[in-house]
Amino acid sequence: MATHHILNYVVPGDDFTRAGEASSAVKNTLKQLGIDNAAIRKVSIAIYEGEINMVIHAGGGTITVDISDQEVAMILQDKGPGIADISKAMEEGFSTAPDEIRLLGFGAGMGLPNMRKFTDEFNLQSTLGIGTTVTMKVKF
Amino acid sequence: MKLEHIIHLEHCKLVCAGDKNRTISKVFCCDLLSIAMAKAPANGAWVTVMGNRNTLAVATLADVACIVLAEGAAFDEDTIKQAQKEGIAVLETELPVFDVALKIHEMI
Ligand SMILES: Nc1ncnc2c1ncn2[C@@H]1O[C@H](COP(=O)(O)OP(=O)(O)OP(=O)(O)O)[C@@H](O)[C@H]1O
Ligand SMILES: [Mg+2]
Numbered sequence: 001m002a003t004h005h006i007l008n009y010v011v012p013g014d015d016f017t018r019a020g021e022a023s024s025a026v027k028n029t030l031k032q033l034g035i036d037n038a039a040i041r042k043v044s045i046a047i048y049e050g051e052i053n054m055v056i057h058a059g060g061g062t063i064t065v066d067i068s069d070q071e072v073a074m075i076l077q078d079k080g081p082g083i084a085d086i087s088k089a090m091e092e093g094f095s096t097a098p099d100e101i102r103l104l105g106f107g108a109g110m111g112l113p114n115m116r117k118f119t120d121e122f123n124l125q126s127t128l129g130i131g132t133t134v135t136m137k138v139k140f
Numbered sequence: 141m142k143l144e145h146i147i148h149l150e151h152c153k154l155v156c157a158g159d160k161n162r163t164i165s166k167v168f169c170c171d172l173l174s175i176a177m178a179k180a181p182a183n184g185a186w187v188t189v190m191g192n193r194n195t196l197a198v199a200t201l202a203d204v205a206c207i208v209l210a211e212g213a214a215f216d217e218d219t220i221k222q223a224q225k226e227g228i229a230v231l232e233t234e235l236p237v238f239d240v241a242l243k244i245h246e247m248i
Contacts, residue, residue, distance in 0.1 A: 020197030027201060037182070037203075044201040045177050052173075052194075105190040110174035118178070 005029065005067040011051050013060025016104070022063050023047035026072075033067065035140065042118040042138045043072050049111040050076040050134055056101055057081070058132060071120075071139040078133075083126040090116065090124070141248045143205055143229050146185070149243055151235050152208070156220050158229030162205040164248055167241045173198050180204050187241045189213045200226045208244070210237045 007029065009022035023044050030040045047063065054061035058080025066073040083089045090112050097107030116122040121137040144160035146152075165183040170176045171190050180186050182203040188195060191213035199207050206229040209215065214232050215223070223230050233240050 017193045019194065020201070023201055024197070041182075041202070048177060048197065048201050049174060104192055104194060105171055105173040105188075106194070108172035108174045110172070110178065114174055114178050 002068050002070070005033070005065075007063075007065040007067070009063040009065075011054045011060050011063060013055060013058070016055060019051050019055045020048055022051050022065075026065050030067065030072070035067075039072070039138055039140055043074070045118045046115045046136050046138065047074060047076075049115050050074070050136075052106065053111055054078045054080070056097060056106060061131075069140070071137050074134075074136045074138075076134040076136075077131065079131040082128040082130055082132055083124075084128060086124060086126060145247065146206060146229060146231065146244070149231065149233075149240070149247070152231045152233040152240065154229065155215065155232055156223045156228070156230035158206060158223065159227030162227065164205050164244070167245045167248070168204075169237050169241050177202060185241075185244050187237050187244075189237065191215050193219050196223055196226070196228070199223075199228055204228060206231065208233065208240055210235055210240050 027044045058078035061078030064075045092113045093109040095107045095109035119136040120139045123135045126132040141164050143162045147154050164185050166181045168180045168184045169187045171188050177198050180202040183205045185206040186204045187208040187210055189211045191209045196219050208231045212234050
């Protein structure tokens, strides 16, 4: 019988200092479950980049993480402005991050490419004016 | 090099001791967080001029052993407390990124 651990997080839209809470909580859970470090790192990167994007670009959102003995499935959902050109947004180096955010070290335009690179399944759906949903899987 | 020896670095102030038993694997320099997130080596010493809370979040997720804040960058007290909880050492220095990274590299 496969056991599932389901974790839910709300990412606040305005608080940078709290971005990273979800990824760090998931990381700790995976450690306790004895998942290997390489998989933990991939999941951490994917969720952190998603969390930060929701704070910077979308005014917050929600994260659902489903951990089974085969994989970690992640759903990141927001009701932000949406992405006009998804293939452009997926390019390394493309960023619309404002200057004050760049001063904090964000805006390399590497978040979405990292999420795709470090996961086994990556899907991004976005509708202007409705929001963005990213679903990802990391397999063990 | 064991993390406890990093205290001997010249012109650097140790503001958080971290987990002294960790062994530093490599030096890594970068200020862009999503590049550091993907590339910082586990147990590395990460040299950056970005002294904010997000630096610590990335260091934690990437299993960095030591953050070196160069060019006079600094963490606030809360962030330093959190770094101690995570077992990550924090050094502050006025030295430029390359100079301090080279010193650490020579010690490893
Ligand atoms: N959830 C989102 N809602 C709306 N726009 C988004 C969202 N996520 C990403 N984007 C858009 O896609 C662009 C690229 O995102 P990506 O994460 O790759 O880079 P970045 O966030 O700008 O910089 P970095 O992640 O390197 O700090 C963003 O600049 C933004 O325009
Ligand atoms: Mg991003």
